[in-house]
Amino acid sequence: MARTPFELKGKSVYVAGHRGMVGAALLRRLAMEDVELLTVKRSELDLRDQAAVFGWFAKMRPQVVFMAAAKVGGIAANNALRAEFIYDNVIIAANAIHAAHTNGTEKLMFLGSSCIYPKLAPQPLRENSMLTGPLEPTNEPYAIAKIAGIKMVEAYRTQYGSDFINVMPTNLYGPGDNYHPEHSHVVAALIRRFHEAKLAGISNVVVWGTGTPRREFLYVDDMADACIHLMKTYSSDELINIGTGEDITIAEFAGVVAAAVGYTGEISFDPSRPDGTPRKLLDVSRLAALGWRARTSLEDGIRLAYRAYLSESKQAAE
Ligand code: GFB
Secondary structure, eight states, X not given: OOOOXXXXXXXXXXXXXXXXXXHHHHHHHHTTSSOEEEOOOTTTOOTTOHHHHHHHHHHHOOSEEEEOOOOOOOHHHHHHOHHHHHHHHHHHHHHHHHHHHHTTOSEEEEEOOGGGSOTTOOSSBOGGGTTSSOOOGGGHHHHHHHHHHHHHHHHHHHHHOOOEEEEEEOEEESTTOOOOXXXXXXXXXXXXXXXXXXXXXXXXXXXXXXXXXXEOEEEHHHHHHHHHHHHHHOOOSSOEEESOSOOEEHHHHHHHHHHHHTOOSXXXXXXXXXXXXXXXXXXXXXXXXXTOOOOSOHHHHHHHHHHHHHHHHHHHHO
């Protein structure tokens, strides 16, 4: 079961969710490896369709699978689309993990989320704090779906000896993010809001919540690099966190984004919008012990993300 180092070279590698922010970063990173990449468009394979997923896996028989497909969104989307978040994510995880098992996949990585940890768990969040207390209510359906996927991976390891692993990323950002004003995560939301305020000469930008929650942000290309590192070096039934080990308040973070965008007006807060979890800082000592750490500073990452936003919005307008 624990077969490390795991050789990626020469393998057929399926990235589920390759059009999403994380999946696209995985493709960029995998381009540096000697592998045969397998992807399939959502219009050709709906991962919620069990028969279609089983058929696709039986035909393609990927040797390695990165499970980066999920329905994701920021705090408001999680809270509003509760049924979609639990249904889509439970069924996507169940279909893909079972299909990987029945079709001889050698290794699978399932991507969870830091929101699987209890709302008030001790900080920094250690991997063994999963299921030790109540979850943050705004994203409970998403977290429960991710916990179901994590538990499937654990169960398939235990019962069948499958080399399947679980990684828990912190809040991610970067190229290919979703900039929807209501459904996005905070990074994309603030890049867009500050940019539009700068262009329109608006002198006040509103940030949701009180500004006091603390969040840890990881640039998505660092995330992809960590995933490849762990695919090669990690094999255990224990979760492993992926983050920077540093966090910042939302108020401070708004200042970082405003500076990168060049917005010089005022910033105010709207406490009628939810804060969510007060703090979500990952303990990254397990990852550090395996020789990996994040390389992109928050300031550099936000500059890169802003540049990506500008080029992606230009392309969308063309
Ligand atoms: O990014 P975000 O939605 O993720 O929000 P969560 C982070 C913090 O930023 C919250 C605040 O305290 C928000 O209230 N915030 C301020 C904003 N302005 C904005 C804004 O304009 N848009 C957004 N979205 N937030 C999600 C979970 O929680 O994180 C998911 O709901 C998932 O399940 C994801 O785990 C990574 O960290 O609060």
